[in-house]
Amino acid sequence: MGAGARVAAGRPAPEAGAAQPGAGTLLDVRDLRVGFHGGARGVVRAVDGVSFSLRRGEALAIVGESGSGKSAMALSLSGLTCEAGADVQGAVEFEGVDLLAAGERRLRRVRGAGIATVFQDPMSALNPVQRIGAQIAEQVLAHEPLSKAAAAARAVQALRAAGVPEPERRARSYPHELSGGLRQRAMIAMALSCSPRLLVADEPTTALDVTVQAQILAELARLRAETGMAVILVTHDLGVVAGFADRVLVMYCGQIVEQGSVSEIFEDPQHPYTWGLLGSIARMEGERPRRLPAIDGVPPSPARPPAGCRFHPRCPHAMPACKAPVELRDRVGGGRLDRCVLEVERKRALRTRSGAIGL
Numbered sequence: 001m002g003a004g005a006r007v008a009a010g011r012p013a014p015e016a017g018a019a020q021p022g023a024g025t026l027l028d029v030r031d032l033r034v035g036f037h038g039g040a041r042g043v044v045r046a047v048d049g050v051s052f053s054l055r056r057g058e059a060l061a062i063v064g065e066s067g068s069g070k071s072a073m074a075l076s077l078s079g080l081t082c083e084a085g086a087d088v089q090g091a092v093e094f095e096g097v098d099l100l101a102a103g104e105r106r107l108r109r110v111r112g113a114g115i116a117t118v119f120q121d122p123m124s125a126l127n128p129v130q131r132i133g134a135q136i137a138e139q140v141l142a143h144e145p146l147s148k149a150a151a152a153a154r155a156v157q158a159l160r161a162a163g164v165p166e167p168e169r170r171a172r173s174y175p176h177e178l179s180g181g182l183r184q185r186a187m188i189a190m191a192l193s194c195s196p197r198l199l200v201a202d203e204p205t206t207a208l209d210v211t212v213q214a215q216i217l218a219e220l221a222r223l224r225a226e227t228g229m230a231v232i233l234v235t236h237d238l239g240v241v242a243g244f245a246d247r248v249l250v251m252y253c254g255q256i257v258e259q260g261s262v263s264e265i266f267e268d269p270q271h272p273y274t275w276g277l278l279g280s281i282a283r284m285e286g287e288r289p290r291r292l293p294a295i296d297g298v299p300p301s302p303a304r305p306p307a308g309c310r311f312h313p314r315c316p317h318a319m320p321a322c323k324a325p326v327e328l329r330d331r332v333g334g335g336r337l338d339r340c341v342l343e344v345e346r347k348r349a350l351r352t353r354s355g356a357i358g359l
Protein backbone atom coordinates (compact mmCIF):
# COMPACT_ATOMS: atom_id res chain seq x y z
CA MET A 1 0.00 0.00 0.00
CA GLY A 2 1.35 3.44 -0.91
CA ALA A 3 1.76 6.17 1.65
CA GLY A 4 -1.06 8.12 0.03
CA ALA A 5 -3.45 5.24 0.59
CA ARG A 6 -2.34 5.14 4.23
CA VAL A 7 -3.28 8.78 4.54
CA ALA A 8 -6.59 8.40 2.82
CA ALA A 9 -7.61 5.43 4.90
CA GLY A 10 -5.99 6.29 8.19
CA ARG A 11 -6.89 9.83 9.08
CA PRO A 12 -9.44 12.53 8.30
CA ALA A 13 -8.36 15.07 5.69
CA PRO A 14 -6.99 18.09 7.54
CA GLU A 15 -8.06 21.59 6.69
CA ALA A 16 -6.73 22.53 3.27
CA GLY A 17 -4.39 25.37 2.47
CA ALA A 18 -1.59 27.26 4.07
CA ALA A 19 -2.07 29.17 7.31
CA GLN A 20 -2.44 32.89 6.83
CA PRO A 21 -1.15 35.28 9.46
CA GLY A 22 -3.99 36.51 11.65
CA ALA A 23 -5.95 35.29 14.64
CA GLY A 24 -4.70 31.89 15.67
CA THR A 25 -1.28 32.37 14.08
CA LEU A 26 1.47 31.27 16.41
CA LEU A 27 4.48 31.68 14.17
CA ASP A 28 4.97 33.78 11.06
CA VAL A 29 8.28 33.34 9.23
CA ARG A 30 8.96 35.82 6.46
CA ASP A 31 11.76 35.68 3.90
CA LEU A 32 14.12 33.84 6.24
CA ARG A 33 17.69 33.66 4.97
CA VAL A 34 20.48 31.82 6.74
CA GLY A 35 24.02 32.02 5.39
CA PHE A 36 27.13 30.25 6.67
CA HIS A 37 30.57 31.39 5.70
CA GLY A 38 31.86 28.23 4.10
CA GLY A 39 35.52 29.09 3.44
CA ALA A 40 36.46 28.06 -0.13
CA ARG A 41 32.77 27.27 -0.82
CA GLY A 42 31.91 30.96 -0.33
CA VAL A 43 28.68 31.77 1.48
CA VAL A 44 26.46 28.73 1.89
CA ARG A 45 22.88 29.97 1.63
CA ALA A 46 21.44 27.16 3.70
CA VAL A 47 18.02 28.86 3.83
CA ASP A 48 17.20 31.20 0.98
CA GLY A 49 13.96 33.13 1.33
CA VAL A 50 11.63 30.85 3.29
CA SER A 51 8.19 32.11 4.38
CA PHE A 52 5.41 30.21 6.13
CA SER A 53 2.98 30.48 9.02
CA LEU A 54 1.93 28.07 11.70
CA ARG A 55 -1.36 28.05 13.58
CA ARG A 56 -1.63 27.36 17.28
CA GLY A 57 -1.65 23.63 17.87
CA GLU A 58 -0.78 22.78 14.28
CA ALA A 59 1.69 20.02 13.32
CA LEU A 60 3.92 20.90 10.39
CA ALA A 61 6.39 18.48 8.83
CA ILE A 62 9.49 19.67 7.02
CA VAL A 63 10.89 17.15 4.55
CA GLY A 64 13.71 17.16 2.04
CA GLU A 65 16.99 15.44 1.26
CA SER A 66 20.09 15.86 3.35
CA GLY A 67 21.57 19.36 3.04
CA SER A 68 18.31 21.01 1.93
CA GLY A 69 18.40 23.42 4.88
CA LYS A 70 15.83 21.83 7.19
CA SER A 71 17.94 22.05 10.33
CA ALA A 72 19.28 25.51 9.52
CA MET A 73 15.69 26.67 9.15
CA ALA A 74 14.31 24.86 12.20
CA LEU A 75 17.15 25.97 14.48
CA SER A 76 16.89 29.59 13.35
CA LEU A 77 13.38 29.76 14.79
CA SER A 78 14.81 30.09 18.28
CA GLY A 79 17.98 31.92 17.31
CA LEU A 80 20.29 28.92 17.49
CA THR A 81 21.95 29.48 14.10
CA CYS A 82 22.68 33.13 15.02
CA GLU A 83 24.56 31.76 18.02
CA ALA A 84 26.47 29.41 15.71
CA GLY A 85 27.76 32.40 13.76
CA ALA A 86 25.37 32.30 10.80
CA ASP A 87 24.14 35.43 9.08
CA VAL A 88 20.37 35.34 9.63
CA GLN A 89 17.98 37.73 7.85
CA GLY A 90 14.22 38.09 7.61
CA ALA A 91 11.57 37.88 10.32
CA VAL A 92 10.55 35.13 12.71
CA GLU A 93 7.47 36.40 14.49
CA PHE A 94 6.44 34.24 17.42
CA GLU A 95 3.23 35.36 19.13
CA GLY A 96 3.61 38.71 17.38
CA VAL A 97 7.23 39.40 18.43
CA ASP A 98 10.06 39.26 15.89
CA LEU A 99 12.62 37.00 17.52
CA LEU A 100 15.36 37.91 15.07
CA ALA A 101 15.11 41.51 16.20
CA ALA A 102 14.62 40.64 19.90
CA GLY A 103 17.37 40.98 22.46
CA GLU A 104 19.13 38.08 24.15
CA ARG A 105 16.98 38.37 27.31
CA ARG A 106 13.76 38.04 25.40
CA LEU A 107 15.14 35.13 23.39
CA ARG A 108 16.13 33.32 26.57
CA ARG A 109 12.57 33.75 27.88
CA VAL A 110 11.09 32.38 24.67
CA ARG A 111 13.47 29.43 24.53
CA GLY A 112 12.07 26.59 26.54
CA ALA A 113 8.79 28.16 27.63
CA GLY A 114 7.69 29.44 24.19
CA ILE A 115 9.65 27.37 21.70
CA ALA A 116 11.39 24.20 22.83
CA THR A 117 13.73 22.24 20.59
CA VAL A 118 14.50 18.52 20.48
CA PHE A 119 17.62 17.56 18.56
CA GLN A 120 18.54 14.45 16.64
CA ASP A 121 21.36 13.65 19.03
CA PRO A 122 20.26 14.10 22.66
CA MET A 123 23.85 13.82 23.89
CA SER A 124 24.63 17.12 22.19
CA ALA A 125 21.94 18.83 24.23
CA LEU A 126 22.16 17.03 27.58
CA ASN A 127 24.90 17.82 30.06
CA PRO A 128 26.84 14.55 30.53
CA VAL A 129 27.91 15.33 34.10
CA GLN A 130 24.55 16.40 35.52
CA ARG A 131 21.71 14.11 36.54
CA ILE A 132 18.71 14.16 34.17
CA GLY A 133 16.24 15.36 36.83
CA ALA A 134 18.52 18.21 37.90
CA GLN A 135 18.91 19.37 34.28
CA ILE A 136 15.19 19.49 33.74
CA ALA A 137 14.60 21.20 37.10
CA GLU A 138 17.20 23.81 36.23
CA GLN A 139 15.39 24.66 33.04
CA VAL A 140 12.07 24.91 34.91
CA LEU A 141 13.63 27.24 37.50
CA ALA A 142 14.99 29.47 34.74
CA HIS A 143 11.42 30.17 33.66
CA GLU A 144 9.22 29.81 36.74
CA PRO A 145 9.42 31.02 40.34
CA LEU A 146 9.19 27.60 41.99
CA SER A 147 10.95 26.06 44.95
CA LYS A 148 13.71 23.56 44.20
CA ALA A 149 11.53 20.73 45.47
CA ALA A 150 8.63 21.79 43.23
CA ALA A 151 10.96 22.02 40.21
CA ALA A 152 12.34 18.54 40.99
CA ALA A 153 8.79 17.21 41.19
CA ARG A 154 8.00 18.88 37.87
CA ALA A 155 11.03 17.14 36.34
CA VAL A 156 9.74 13.74 37.46
CA GLN A 157 6.29 14.61 36.14
CA ALA A 158 7.77 15.61 32.75
CA LEU A 159 9.74 12.35 32.55
CA ARG A 160 6.56 10.40 33.30
CA ALA A 161 4.65 12.36 30.64
CA ALA A 162 7.37 11.58 28.08
CA GLY A 163 6.92 7.85 28.76
CA VAL A 164 10.02 7.25 30.90
CA PRO A 165 9.38 4.25 33.16
CA GLU A 166 10.27 4.64 36.87
CA PRO A 167 10.71 8.40 36.43
CA GLU A 168 11.78 9.00 40.07
CA ARG A 169 14.71 6.61 39.64
CA ARG A 170 15.56 7.85 36.13
CA ALA A 171 15.63 11.45 37.31
CA ARG A 172 18.71 10.49 39.37
CA SER A 173 20.49 8.95 36.33
CA TYR A 174 23.20 10.55 34.26
CA PRO A 175 22.60 10.69 30.48
CA HIS A 176 25.16 7.95 29.74
CA GLU A 177 23.28 5.55 32.02
CA LEU A 178 20.22 5.65 29.76
CA SER A 179 19.53 3.82 26.50
CA GLY A 180 19.26 5.88 23.29
CA GLY A 181 15.46 5.72 23.43
CA LEU A 182 15.32 6.83 27.08
CA ARG A 183 17.75 9.66 26.44
CA GLN A 184 15.55 10.89 23.62
CA ARG A 185 12.53 10.70 25.93
CA ALA A 186 14.50 12.63 28.57
CA MET A 187 15.20 15.28 25.95
CA ILE A 188 11.49 15.43 25.11
CA ALA A 189 10.70 15.65 28.84
CA MET A 190 13.09 18.58 29.13
CA ALA A 191 11.46 20.22 26.11
CA LEU A 192 7.99 19.76 27.58
CA SER A 193 8.82 20.74 31.15
CA CYS A 194 7.94 24.41 30.62
CA SER A 195 4.80 23.71 28.57
CA PRO A 196 6.02 25.26 25.28
CA ARG A 197 3.52 26.50 22.74
CA LEU A 198 5.79 25.21 19.98
CA LEU A 199 7.95 22.12 19.95
CA VAL A 200 10.58 22.00 17.20
CA ALA A 201 11.75 18.42 16.77
CA ASP A 202 14.70 18.06 14.38
CA GLU A 203 14.83 14.39 13.34
CA PRO A 204 14.09 13.37 16.92
CA THR A 205 14.06 9.66 16.23
CA THR A 206 16.42 9.06 13.31
CA ALA A 207 19.13 7.54 15.49
CA LEU A 208 16.72 5.09 17.11
CA ASP A 209 15.49 1.69 16.03
CA VAL A 210 12.14 1.55 14.29
CA THR A 211 10.07 0.28 17.24
CA VAL A 212 11.37 2.92 19.64
CA GLN A 213 10.94 5.51 16.92
CA ALA A 214 7.28 4.65 16.53
CA GLN A 215 6.71 4.69 20.31
CA ILE A 216 8.28 8.12 20.68
CA LEU A 217 6.32 9.61 17.82
CA ALA A 218 3.11 8.18 19.24
CA GLU A 219 4.06 9.79 22.56
CA LEU A 220 4.64 13.13 20.86
CA ALA A 221 1.29 12.91 19.09
CA ARG A 222 -0.42 12.15 22.41
CA LEU A 223 1.34 15.02 24.18
CA ARG A 224 0.39 17.36 21.37
CA ALA A 225 -3.26 16.33 21.67
CA GLU A 226 -3.19 16.76 25.45
CA THR A 227 -1.36 20.07 25.63
CA GLY A 228 -2.45 21.75 22.40
CA MET A 229 1.14 22.68 21.57
CA ALA A 230 2.14 23.15 17.93
CA VAL A 231 4.88 20.92 16.54
CA ILE A 232 7.37 21.37 13.73
CA LEU A 233 8.77 17.97 12.87
CA VAL A 234 11.84 17.75 10.66
CA THR A 235 12.03 14.28 9.18
CA HIS A 236 13.24 12.10 6.34
CA ASP A 237 10.52 9.55 6.98
CA LEU A 238 7.47 10.27 4.87
CA GLY A 239 5.59 7.49 6.64
CA VAL A 240 5.92 9.53 9.82
CA VAL A 241 4.65 12.60 8.03
CA ALA A 242 1.48 10.82 6.96
CA GLY A 243 0.60 9.77 10.47
CA PHE A 244 1.68 12.84 12.38
CA ALA A 245 1.41 16.14 10.54
CA ASP A 246 -1.41 18.40 9.37
CA ARG A 247 0.69 20.19 6.81
CA VAL A 248 3.93 19.55 4.92
CA LEU A 249 6.62 21.84 3.71
CA VAL A 250 9.00 20.32 1.14
CA MET A 251 12.45 21.91 1.03
CA TYR A 252 15.03 21.71 -1.72
CA CYS A 253 18.37 23.53 -1.76
CA GLY A 254 17.36 26.12 0.84
CA GLN A 255 13.93 26.89 -0.55
CA ILE A 256 10.37 25.66 -0.17
CA VAL A 257 9.36 23.90 -3.40
CA GLU A 258 5.93 22.85 -2.25
CA GLN A 259 3.65 23.36 0.71
CA GLY A 260 0.21 21.95 1.44
CA SER A 261 -1.90 19.80 3.71
CA VAL A 262 -0.83 16.18 4.15
CA SER A 263 -3.61 14.92 1.87
CA GLU A 264 -2.75 17.49 -0.82
CA ILE A 265 0.92 16.56 -0.77
CA PHE A 266 0.32 12.81 -0.78
CA GLU A 267 -2.64 12.69 -3.15
CA ASP A 268 -1.91 15.51 -5.60
CA PRO A 269 1.75 16.55 -5.29
CA GLN A 270 2.65 19.39 -7.64
CA HIS A 271 6.42 19.49 -7.75
CA PRO A 272 8.40 16.73 -9.50
CA TYR A 273 10.82 16.76 -6.56
CA THR A 274 7.93 15.79 -4.27
CA TRP A 275 6.95 13.07 -6.75
CA GLY A 276 10.47 11.73 -6.44
CA LEU A 277 10.25 11.66 -2.66
CA LEU A 278 6.82 10.01 -2.71
CA GLY A 279 7.68 7.63 -5.55
CA SER A 280 10.51 6.31 -3.45
CA ILE A 281 8.07 5.18 -0.79
CA ALA A 282 5.60 3.71 -3.27
CA ARG A 283 8.34 1.62 -4.83
CA MET A 284 9.12 0.17 -1.45
CA GLU A 285 5.65 -1.41 -1.40
CA GLY A 286 4.47 -0.09 1.88
CA GLU A 287 7.68 -0.41 3.81
CA ARG A 288 8.70 2.72 5.63
CA PRO A 289 12.12 4.00 4.59
CA ARG A 290 14.25 5.32 7.42
CA ARG A 291 15.94 7.86 5.15
CA LEU A 292 14.56 9.20 1.89
CA PRO A 293 15.99 6.98 -0.83
CA ALA A 294 18.02 8.84 -3.43
CA ILE A 295 16.45 10.60 -6.38
CA ASP A 296 18.64 10.40 -9.50
CA GLY A 297 21.48 12.91 -9.40
CA VAL A 298 22.83 14.82 -6.45
CA PRO A 299 21.46 17.93 -4.78
CA PRO A 300 23.23 21.12 -5.87
CA SER A 301 25.50 22.99 -3.50
CA PRO A 302 23.59 25.75 -1.70
CA ALA A 303 26.75 27.84 -2.22
CA ARG A 304 26.14 27.77 -5.99
CA PRO A 305 22.49 26.93 -6.69
CA PRO A 306 21.33 26.52 -10.30
CA ALA A 307 19.39 29.41 -11.84
CA GLY A 308 15.61 29.10 -12.11
CA CYS A 309 13.98 26.06 -10.53
CA ARG A 310 16.80 24.59 -8.46
CA PHE A 311 15.59 21.08 -9.19
CA HIS A 312 15.65 21.47 -12.98
CA PRO A 313 19.07 19.85 -13.59
CA ARG A 314 17.70 16.65 -12.00
CA CYS A 315 14.12 16.91 -13.23
CA PRO A 316 13.03 14.47 -15.96
CA HIS A 317 10.34 16.96 -17.07
CA ALA A 318 12.49 20.10 -17.24
CA MET A 319 11.80 22.60 -20.05
CA PRO A 320 13.63 25.77 -21.11
CA ALA A 321 11.17 27.81 -18.98
CA CYS A 322 12.49 26.08 -15.86
CA LYS A 323 15.77 27.96 -16.18
CA ALA A 324 14.04 31.28 -15.48
CA PRO A 325 13.17 32.25 -11.88
CA VAL A 326 10.09 30.42 -10.57
CA GLU A 327 8.11 31.83 -7.68
CA LEU A 328 6.41 29.85 -4.98
CA ARG A 329 2.72 30.51 -5.48
CA ASP A 330 -0.74 29.00 -5.51
CA ARG A 331 -1.17 27.33 -8.90
CA VAL A 332 -3.88 24.84 -7.98
CA GLY A 333 -6.19 26.93 -5.81
CA GLY A 334 -7.06 26.47 -2.15
CA GLY A 335 -3.99 28.17 -0.75
CA ARG A 336 -1.40 25.48 -1.35
CA LEU A 337 1.86 26.61 -2.90
CA ASP A 338 4.39 25.18 -5.31
CA ARG A 339 7.32 26.21 -7.43
CA CYS A 340 6.78 24.30 -10.71
CA VAL A 341 5.83 25.92 -14.02
CA LEU A 342 4.29 22.81 -15.61
CA GLU A 343 0.52 23.12 -16.09
CA VAL A 344 -1.50 21.42 -13.40
CA GLU A 345 -3.29 19.03 -15.78
CA ARG A 346 -0.04 18.16 -17.53
CA LYS A 347 1.51 17.32 -14.18
CA ARG A 348 -1.38 15.03 -13.32
CA ALA A 349 -1.00 13.25 -16.67
CA LEU A 350 2.76 12.88 -16.25
CA ARG A 351 2.38 11.54 -12.76
CA THR A 352 -0.16 8.96 -13.81
CA ARG A 353 1.90 7.89 -16.81
CA SER A 354 5.16 7.50 -14.91
CA GLY A 355 3.42 5.87 -11.95
CA ALA A 356 5.39 8.30 -9.86
CA ILE A 357 3.13 7.75 -6.88
CA GLY A 358 1.28 4.67 -5.91
CA LEU A 359 -2.23 6.03 -5.47
Ligand SMILES: Nc1ncnc2c1ncn2[C@@H]1O[C@H](COP(=O)(O)OP(=O)(O)OP(=O)(O)O)[C@@H](O)[C@H]1O
Pocket residue numbers: 036037038044045046064065066067068069070071072073084302
Ligand atom coordinates in the same frame (compact mmCIF):
# COMPACT_ATOMS: atom_id res chain seq x y z
N1 LIG B 1 27.68 25.45 10.69
C1 LIG B 1 27.71 25.38 9.35
N2 LIG B 1 28.71 25.91 8.63
C2 LIG B 1 28.76 25.85 7.29
N3 LIG B 1 27.79 25.27 6.54
C3 LIG B 1 26.75 24.72 7.20
C4 LIG B 1 26.64 24.73 8.63
N4 LIG B 1 25.50 24.11 9.00
C5 LIG B 1 24.91 23.71 7.84
N5 LIG B 1 25.66 24.08 6.77
C6 LIG B 1 25.34 23.84 5.36
O1 LIG B 1 24.04 24.32 5.12
C7 LIG B 1 23.34 23.45 4.24
C8 LIG B 1 22.05 23.02 4.91
O2 LIG B 1 22.37 22.21 6.02
P1 LIG B 1 21.27 21.63 7.03
O3 LIG B 1 22.01 20.99 8.14
O4 LIG B 1 20.29 22.67 7.37
O5 LIG B 1 20.56 20.53 6.10
P2 LIG B 1 19.47 19.44 6.52
O6 LIG B 1 18.37 19.57 5.51
O7 LIG B 1 19.12 19.58 7.94
O8 LIG B 1 20.25 18.08 6.23
P3 LIG B 1 20.19 16.67 7.06
O9 LIG B 1 18.97 15.97 6.52
O10 LIG B 1 21.44 15.98 6.63
O11 LIG B 1 20.11 16.96 8.51
C9 LIG B 1 24.29 22.30 3.91
O12 LIG B 1 24.93 22.59 2.68
C10 LIG B 1 25.29 22.35 5.03
O13 LIG B 1 26.55 21.87 4.61
Ligand SMILES: [Mg+2]
Pocket residue numbers: 070071072202
Ligand atom coordinates in the same frame (compact mmCIF):
# COMPACT_ATOMS: atom_id res chain seq x y z
MG1 LIG C 1 19.35 18.36 9.59
